[in-house]
Amino acid sequence: MNHDKLNAEERLALAEADSRQSNGEYFGNIVREQIARRSLLKGFGVATGAAMVPAIFAEGKAHAAAHGAALTFTPILPNGLDQITVPVGYTHNVVVAWGDPMFPGVPAFDLNAQTPAKQNQQFGFNCDFLVQMPLPPWFTRPSRLRSWALGMQFQRLFTKPTRKALLWVNHEYTSGTEMFPGYTDANPTADQVNIELAAHAGSLVTIENTAQGWVVDKSSVFNRRITGETPMKIDGPAAGSPLLQTSTDPTGRTVNGMLNNCGGGWTPWGTILTAEENFDQYFANRAGASAEKQAFYARLPAPSGASERKWERFHDRFDLGKEPNEFAKFGYVVEIDPYDPTSTPVKHTALGRIKHEAASMTLSKAGNAVVYSGDDARFEYLYKFVSAGQFSSADREGNMSLLSEGTLYVAKFNADGTGVWMPLVAGVGPLTAEAGFASQADVCVNTRKAADLLGATKMDRPEDVDVSPVTGKVYMACTNNSARNAVAADAGEVKANPRLGNRWGHIVEISETNADNAAVTFNWEILMLCGDPAIASQATYFAGFDPSKVSKLACPDNLDFDLDGNLWIATDGMPNAPGFTGLNDGIFAVPVEGPDRGHVRQFLSSVPGCEVASLKHSTDERTLFATIQHPGEGAGLPNPQSAWPDGTNNPPRPAVVAVRHLANRKIGS
Numbered sequence: 001m002n003h004d005k006l007n008a009e010e011r012l013a014l015a016e017a018d019s020r021q022s023n024g025e026y027f028g029n030i031v032r033e034q035i036a037r038r039s040l041l042k043g044f045g046v047a048t049g050a051a052m053v054p055a056i057f058a059e060g061k062a063h064a065a066a067h068g069a070a071l072t073f074t075p076i077l078p079n080g081l082d083q084i085t086v087p088v089g090y091t092h093n094v095v096v097a098w099g100d101p102m103f104p105g106v107p108a109f110d111l112n113a114q115t116p117a118k119q120n121q122q123f124g125f126n127c128d129f130l131v132q133m134p135l136p137p138w139f140t141r142p143s144r145l146r147s148w149a150l151g152m153q154f155q156r157l158f159t160k161p162t163r164k165a166l167l168w169v170n171h172e173y174t175s176g177t178e179m180f181p182g183y184t185d186a187n188p189t190a191d192q193v194n195i196e197l198a199a200h201a202g203s204l205v206t207i208e209n210t211a212q213g214w215v216v217d218k219s220s221v222f223n224r225r226i227t228g229e230t231p232m233k234i235d236g237p238a239a240g241s242p243l244l245q246t247s248t249d250p251t252g253r254t255v256n257g258m259l260n261n262c263g264g265g266w267t268p269w270g271t272i273l274t275a276e277e278n279f280d281q282y283f284a285n286r287a288g289a290s291a292e293k294q295a296f297y298a299r300l301p302a303p304s305g306a307s308e309r310k311w312e313r314f315h316d317r318f319d320l321g322k323e324p325n326e327f328a329k330f331g332y333v334v335e336i337d338p339y340d341p342t343s344t345p346v347k348h349t350a351l352g353r354i355k356h357e358a359a360s361m362t363l364s365k366a367g368n369a370v371v372y373s374g375d376d377a378r379f380e381y382l383y384k385f386v387s388a389g390q391f392s393s394a395d396r397e398g399n400m401s402l403l404s405e406g407t408l409y410v411a412k413f414n415a416d417g418t419g420v421w422m423p424l425v426a427g428v429g430p431l432t433a434e435a436g437f438a439s440q441a442d443v444c445v446n447t448r449k450a451a452d453l454l455g456a457t458k459m460d461r462p463e464d465v466d467v468s469p470v471t472g473k474v475y476m477a478c479t480n481n482s483a484r485n486a487v488a489a490d491a492g493e494v495k496a497n498p499r500l501g502n503r504w505g506h507i508v509e510i511s512e513t514n515a516d517n518a519a520v521t522f523n524w525e526i527l528m529l530c531g532d533p534a535i536a537s538q539a540t541y542f543a544g545f546d547p548s549k550v551s552k553l554a555c556p557d558n559l560d561f562d563l564d565g566n567l568w569i570a571t572d573g574m575p576n577a578p579g580f581t582g583l584n585d586g587i588f589a590v591p592v593e594g595p596d597r598g599h600v601r602q603f604l605s606s607v608p609g610c611e612v613a614s615l616k617h618s619t620d621e622r623t624l625f626a627t628i629q630h631p632g633e634g635a636g637l638p639n640p641q642s643a644w645p646d647g648t649n650n651p652p653r654p655a656v657v658a659v660r661h662l663a664n665r666k667i668g669s
């Protein structure tokens with residue numbers, strides 16, 4: 001979401017914040033390849049269970065050594081065209097767009113005849129995080145799950161072209177003015193509200209690689225819509241707490257739907273993580289809640305009166321005066337099993353309740369699940385969760401409960417380039433009962449306040465976080481912070497967010513101690529200060545690389561690594577940054593190791609009014625998927641500023657694109 005368009009909300013949040021300060025044969029070949037690669041490496045035998053875990057990183061290293069890390073594509077020039085631009089030698093196709101039928105028999109999209117029932121079976125609005133999960137040809141039924149689970153740890157290492165795959169896509173938010181002809185903000189209809197609820201959350205589509213590009217297979221049993229109404233479980237320390245009990249759920253362990261799912265991640269046991277971000281905007285009437293409840297929510301408040309969307313007129317659960325605890329059921333990382341169409345999504349309260357941008361998972365040296373997540377608002381924090389238990393390649397069901405119990409940390413960046421992960425544990429340090437943290441449920445629901453008390457470092461809007469598969473280093477995109485207009489009191493905060501009026505954003509590189517992602521200390525440095533290097537006053541920095549040779553970029557948002565350890569960056573809001581007027585958001589690639597470290601090159605340019613909300617390499621690295629979110633946003637129907645992807649006289653539709661090399665080469669080479 002382009003937060004610069006949410007100024008009223010951001011101002012409110014800021015003011016409140018400042019008040020405190022194949023077949024069996026095919027699979028066998030893959031396993032044999034992995035074992036062969038692993039034998040290249042000293043110190044990593046063929047092992048089982050948790051002891052096998054480090055081999056995942058080791059295999060990444062072997063891959064990089066074998067294939068080199070060079071990016072050789074010719075960068076494109078930034079532009080403002082109403083079409084997708086990719087480098088010479090590359091092509092792209094639109095895989096799926098808002099309103100496309102996902103199941104057999106669903107009628108074709110008709111802007112003037114939408115219904116909630118149709119939207120429940122169509123691809124949702126404003127696509128964001130996406131990930132391609134492997135679907136080998138032999139894996140045709142969910143009942144094959146057990147044998148598949150054993151192969152999941154290799155999912156990033158497939159090197160053979162895949163014919164079919166699963167594609168998970170978040171649907172972050174909706175805008176009535178872009179969806180309904182004649183929509184009026186003051187008076188949405190019940191149908192419009194219910195269509196918007198149905199257009200939220202996420203889609204799982206089966207896609208097929210054809211001569212025309214990647215296309216949707218509507219007949220697949222795996223296709224699934226998750227919406228703002230889908231029943232979900234709640235687990236972790238806050239599950240069952242009185243904080244989460246409502247009139248429709250006295251247990252405090254269930255919820256209908258997830259909202260504003262922005263970033264996400266995936267796990268080595270083959271599940272998807274999807275993260276709720278700006279969930280506060282869906283709720284209303286904070287002033288109608290008790291004084292005690294209002295105080296409890298003060299650090300991440302819902303609107304005081306009516307919400308912008310007015311959903312509370314049709315659904316009592318969005319009205320805090322009527323249902324004060326429903327609000328506490330949103331703001332979490334949700335885990336979904338794409339290989340079981342009957343599975344119930346789980347909201348993991350152990351990972352905290354914030355405006356989660358990402359949920360990027362890796363494994364510690366001992367095999368703990370480690371999930372990084374930024375809280376995307378101005379002056380908010382970076383978090384990481386370390387599971388109590390360890391990953392086991394032989395126990396998929398056991399892995400599914402790893403995110404239910406563990407330690408949540410928040411980051412403190414010191415001025416000397418060191419840093420500390422501070423545990424958020426009720427009863428420890430300042431997190432006393434008197435301070436409002438009688439139990440871990442309080443920490444998991446009121447996470448920002450707990451992090452305040454520990455003195456976490458206020459960042460310039462932490463968006464995506466991603467982990468290099470080659471080095472294990474962690475990269476955080478701080479997208480921008482135009483409100484950073486005074487030098488902070490904390491020297492670490494100043495060093496980690498070095499520019500006042502930061503309209504262009506930056507990327508921080510974090511090296512965990514002993515290269516162990518479960519470490520409680522780290523070293524950090526600025527990888528990049530984005531902007532236009534030709535404008536001296538922007539004070540850009542590209543890891544020391546010659547600035548005259550890089551593609552200029554601004555507002556880094558989503559990140560992805562290829563298996564060679566090159567960092568890929570999608571931008572959101574670049575045209576709003578000084579020096580970038582008239583240029584569309586895009587995708588950029590940059591090596592982070594070796595002599596080309598900092599050599600940024602633009603790979604894709606999007607269309608007017610959109611953001612490139614997410615990007616992800618296919619498992620075989622022959623495709624780069626990207627989500628084009630809110631094309632043409634701004635003027636609304638019937639005169640949007642883009643006609644992408646369907647062309648003149650058609651409404652713009654948020655969509656997923658797939659970019660490939662014409663000779664089917666690895667992306668970027």
Ligand code: FEO
Nearest residue numbers: 001262277357376
């Ligand atoms: Fe939804 Fe932080 O972008």
Ligand code: CA
Nearest residue numbers: 001479557572
């Ligand atoms: Ca963003």
Ligand code: CA
Nearest residue numbers: 001262463557
């Ligand atoms: Ca984002």
